[in-house]
Amino acid sequence: MRPLFGRNLYAVVMTLVVCFCADRASALNPRKKLTQYTRTTWxxxxxxxxxxxxxxxxxxxGYLWLGTDEGLARFDGYEFVIFNKGNGDLPSNSITALSAGADGTLWIGTANGLTRYQNKRFTTYTIKDGLPDNTITAVCRDHSGTVxxxxxxxxSRFQAGRFSNFKSGSDLPIAAIRTVYEDRAHNIWIAGFGGVARLVGDKFVPAISAAALDGDIVSSMLDDRRGNLWVAGSKGLLMLSAAGKIRKFDTRDGLPDAFVRSLWEDRDDNLWAGTNGGLSRLEGGAFVAPATDSGHDRDWVRSIFEDREGNLWIGMNSGLSxxxxxxFTIYSTGEGLPSDEPTTVYQDRTGRIWVGFHVSGLGxxxxxxxxxxxxxxxxxGNEIFSIREDRQGDLLVATREGLSRMHAGRFTTYFPPDPLGRRIVFDVREDGEESVWVATAEGLTELQGGRARTVIGGGMLLNSSMVVLCTRRDGSIWAGTYGKGLWRVSRGDTRLYTTADGLSNDQIRSLVEDQDGALWIGTFGGGLDCLRGGHFFHYTSKDGLLSDNISHIEDDGRSLWLSTTRGICHISKQQLLDFSSHKMTSLDVVNYGLEDGLRSAQCAPGYPASGGGWRTTDGRLWFPTSRGLAVLDPNAPKRPPAPVPVQLVEMTANSDPIDLTRPNELPPGNSRIxxxxxxxxxxxxxxxxxxYMLEGLDHDWVQAGSRRIINYNSLRHGRYRFLVKAEIAGGPSSEASYAFQLLPHFYERLWFRILFALLLAAGGWAIFRLRLRQIRGRFALVLEERARLAREIHDTLAQGFVGISSQLDAVAMSLPAGANLAKQHLQLACRMARHSLTEARRSVVDLRASALEGQDLRAALEAGARQWTAGSPVEVHVDITGDERQLxxxxxxxxxRIAQEAVANVLKHAAAGKIRIRLHLEARRLCLRVEDDGRGFEQQEAFSTVGGHFGLLGMRERAERLGGALNLHSRPGDGTQVEVTVPLT
Structure with a gap:
């Protein structure tokens, strides 16, 4: 983000650049008549x-400010912004005077005080602040800042925040002061009824006496660059020269009215006077006013001002002009033309420029x-379609009533029985063999040696008219028709080209051959065609042309100028060639219209052969339009456009205005900007x-075109900076910016997020503990139920097996000695009962939590080893190594359970004398090993099930459930080793 100092420096530099460039902007060309300026009125x-x-x-x-009887208006060239008493900005709606300072301040004289506008704020001074009177009629801020x-x-003089006042008659040598003015030498002048005075030291000294004014009431003053002082009043103008001589100007000197209310000297030293009869300009010692009947031209001119771009602004009773x-320079009836509807232009060999008109003849x-x-x-006839000059210097004029030749100021016209009798003649050309070719509504005629020959006519023309001709360097004649295509006449042969042969449209309006031999064809409806190398090429509005209705083509050697029904456009021929060869996908055309000074964009008023322009020997281009003759000098020096000052006018957040004079912190919820x-x-x-670009949201500049309002919806909280650039094509850009911060809601702040995360973690932990307690409770119920089942088994099934076994032993002992078979059966039944009793006891052990209840694995293994081998001669050892940790x-x-099952297998099958249980804990795994020195067995039979006992298979399944593995090592006569490894996370 650019710091505040940087932004202020940027603004100052851009303002200086704008002012520097503006001082060099083109002013009103003094060679133009007043009617030739483009006048716009609001x-x-x-x-x-x-x-x-x-x-x-x-x-x-850069803003233009206007004082009216109903408030103050600010103008940017596009729209007005109004300040008045109603919106609380001003003490009165009657604005009488304005004076702007170099520091950006604007001083405003009103009917109820003196107001200063600075930094977008109004401050009003009245008699309470030291003014002698609240009715202000004139304001002048001098070079030092004194007002x-x-x-x-x-x-009244406002200096260093205080007013000092001078009273007419006593402190001033003037009875009724009306105006105050600072000249170029920083002298202060005052004037009114009774003379003109200048401030010398601390006193005003008379400079022009009341007698010299002859009762004139002074309303305005101005010193020009020649050192003359001009005094405007109710009886005309008075000029006090640098030599002290006085000269008067009134209506006899060209002023449209004797009452002169305003004066201005523009940057080209033209003196302008605003009178009760309109605006006038001093030319050659006399004043000239526009020769028009416009109501605005005859209105009271109360104020004149030249802006930095060179425009002259005229404040009138009837609006702003x-x-x-x-x-473009426009020639019309205001400049002496007989009509505003020219049809054709031609320059003869003497340099004289001829113009033909729709119904007003030739001139x-x-x-x-x-x-x-x-x-x-x-x-x-008075309707002229074409003008040309023959080898003898005679003028050939094509009219609606026939062809006429002007020789030595006299006209000779072809009448019956001549072949051209009263035919409509649209165009005329002379070829290299002294033949004159005439395009008429009835065909194409050749005039040679006083004889006429119809070359194309009758059925050949297909009920159409010949409207435009072109004589080419190869001697051929080309004739365009009004809807039937293009004819070529060469050495007696004729050929017709139509859309079937490649033309884009059969209505031909203009034909031009360039220096490379290409024939350029302007059509009405099909755009621009080019016949080159025997092939037609087409260019239309879809490709970038201004219009498809082309009335005239002018070739300046490197480029083409096209007059159309929508204005005038300019394009280089190289660009057209590149487009035809597919090196470009669209045309880059320079267009000219109303904004360039054309009074009408209609360059083809609708007549079949109208719109014929001309390029004169000085390089100027002349185009007939429906509202005058438009003249353009393409070789005139062009000044680059000055930077366009850009201002942020208004910013609202949720429709509430924001103070743009300082950075803002916007409350939460202001997301609509x-x-x-x-x-x-x-x-x-x-x-x-x-x-524009909104830093903090946009990553690049957004092209807005001519849009002046930007909306942002649902902006998130954060720091933003809005930047906007304004520019005119070909000119530098200027920039404005504004930084603001959108504050977050409390729930979007960091402390709230941290607190919420902590609360969420605490809630999660509480839920986890609750869930754990629930699981433990359910597990305790399961253990309790298992214990109950164990007790039931122990008290019922196990005791039953004990009783059965005892009874069977008693029966076996009471049998006689010869009952061997019965004894064997009884002994088998006893063994089965004792085996079932053993399994029942094991089930009881499995159902109970056994030694693990309330103990960790270390303690449970040590206690379990003693319990499992109790009553047997087997010696057991338990070794526990590694990290102590909760598993x-x-x-x-x-x-x-794995250790218990391994020990049980040893006791059942191994006939071992020693058992060693090893438990080793590491950071990422747990290893349990059970070894014995028993008889061993073959490993391939290790995982088989016999009699419903799962043995090693069950141990392996338990290990795999934990993500581990069981490894077995055993050989007959060499003991057995069971090792289980389980990963820990």
């Missing part, structure tokens, strides 16, 4: 609070004026392109 319907514009100023951030204002009949100097420019020829001068911004471009705001209960239970 009124209440377009957003002004009221139509009377009394004052205009521009602050350092001078006319308050009632007083002159802007005069803009665009790249040319001469000595700043336009001379016209019509039917009254011998033309056969709306940000409004604007790039201040007073010339063409529609050309400004925006991109899982199921491991201890199963290992104890």
């Amino acid at each position: 009124t209440q319907e377009q957003g002004l609070p009221q139509d009377t514009i009394r004052a205009i100023a521009q602050t350092a951030d 001078w204002s006319v308050a009632g009949t007083f002159l 802007r005069l803009r100097d665009d790249i 040319f420019f001469a000595d700043g004026r336009f001379q016209t020829y019509t039917t009254r001068n011998g033309l056969p 709306q940000i409004r911004y604007t790039g201040i471009h007073l010339t063409a705001p529609e050309r400004v392109h925006y991109s 899982p209960e199921d491991v201890e239970q199963n290992m104890l």
